[in-house]
Amino acid sequence: MRTTRDLIAESAIPEHEAVRLLAMATDRPMTSVRIGFPVSTDTLARFDALVSRRRSGEPLQYIEGSVPFGPVSIAVDERVLIPRPETEEILEIVQARCLDPEVIVDLCTGSGALAVALAAVFPGASVYATDVDPGALAVARHNAEANRVAVSFFEGDLFDALPRGLVGEIDLIVANPPYLTVAEYAEAPADVKREPIHALVSGRSGTEYVERIAHEAPTWLSDDGVVICEISEFRSEAAQAAFDPLGAETVPDGAGKPRFVLGARTSEVA
Numbered sequence: 001m002r003t004t005r006d007l008i009a010e011s012a013i014p015e016h017e018a019v020r021l022l023a024m025a026t027d028r029p030m031t032s033v034r035i036g037f038p039v040s041t042d043t044l045a046r047f048d049a050l051v052s053r054r055r056s057g058e059p060l061q062y063i064e065g066s067v068p069f070g071p072v073s074i075a076v077d078e079r080v081l082i083p084r085p086e087t088e089e090i091l092e093i094v095q096a097r098c099l100d101p102e103v104i105v106d107l108c109t110g111s112g113a114l115a116v117a118l119a120a121v122f123p124g125a126s127v128y129a130t131d132v133d134p135g136a137l138a139v140a141r142h143n144a145e146a147n148r149v150a151v152s153f154f155e156g157d158l159f160d161a162l163p164r165g166l167v168g169e170i171d172l173i174v175a176n177p178p179y180l181t182v183a184e185y186a187e188a189p190a191d192v193k194r195e196p197i198h199a200l201v202s203g204r205s206g207t208e209y210v211e212r213i214a215h216e217a218p219t220w221l222s223d224d225g226v227v228i229c230e231i232s233e234f235r236s237e238a239a240q241a242a243f244d245p246l247g248a249e250t251v252p253d254g255a256g257k258p259r260f261v262l263g264a265r266t267s268e269v270a
């Protein structure tokens with residue numbers, strides 16, 4: 001009888017992906033899969049079906065159906081961008097700066113990853129999230145419920161979707177807006193193109209969203225409020241310039257690439 005080790009060795013996909021899909025097909029931990037155990041013909045058929053999906057270009061995370069994100073697990077499907085590890089670093093920035101926000105807004109929430117994680121980290125805070133895409137909001141609502149946190153979701157264009165009562169009241173705005181140019185998207189790998197295009201492409205310049213967020217954030221921030229926006233590593237100077245009136249501070253990600261721009265209403269970043 002063939003073992004999981006045989007299947008990993010024979011698989012036409014990278015080893016770490018085969019291990020993950022075998023863990024899924026067998027409902028066993030990855031360590032057991034790596035050590036090896038015999039597999040039934042049913043399991044083999046399940047694994048083959050998963051490998052076919054992967055080989056057709058479906059992202060691994062859509063096949064698995066969820067990703068870990070900080071303290072929470074986030075369900076993902078083709079309606080939402082797959083949350084990236086660098087976006088998780090926004091949680092680390094918030095904690096490293098000892099921010100203790102009472103009112104939090106996540107613009108462009110997608111799967112709800114940031115909103116749900118921040119609601120888990122700050123259980124006393126009021127958390128709001130917006131997205132223009134009703135399909136994404138359905139996934140985000142599911143993720144809030146599944147992680148047993150309260151987030152108020154609003155459909156619409158950036159800040160326009162928020163209740164006007166939040167003007168001047170928001171202690172923390174986070175956003176991972178679309179930031180690819182049309183030209184960059186054209187060059188993106190096939191599995192990235194399985195994610196929603198409107199989650200990825202900002203426009204011709206790639207800085208359209210970050211500029212709008214910088215322009216509108218001061219109206220919505222509380223006196224000590226802070227805004228943290230994920231940006232393209234290739235356009236950090238433009239992002240820094242857009243955030244200049246907010247005392248822009250560019251922060252690198254774990255790989256050392258300029259990835260976040262921070263601003264504050266007081267022009268002194270926390």
Ligand SMILES: C[S@@+](CC[C@H](N)C(=O)[O-])C[C@H]1O[C@@H](n2cnc3c(N)ncnc32)[C@H](O)[C@@H]1O
Pocket residue numbers: 080081082083084087107108109110111112113114130131132133136156157158175176177178179198199200
């Ligand atoms: C890069 S994804 C980020 C998703 C999630 N925050 C994350 O980090 O994984 C950008 C999201 O912005 C949404 N979006 C695009 N244009 C928008 C707009 N004008 N207003 C609000 N959301 C928008 C997309 O639907 C998508 O869900």
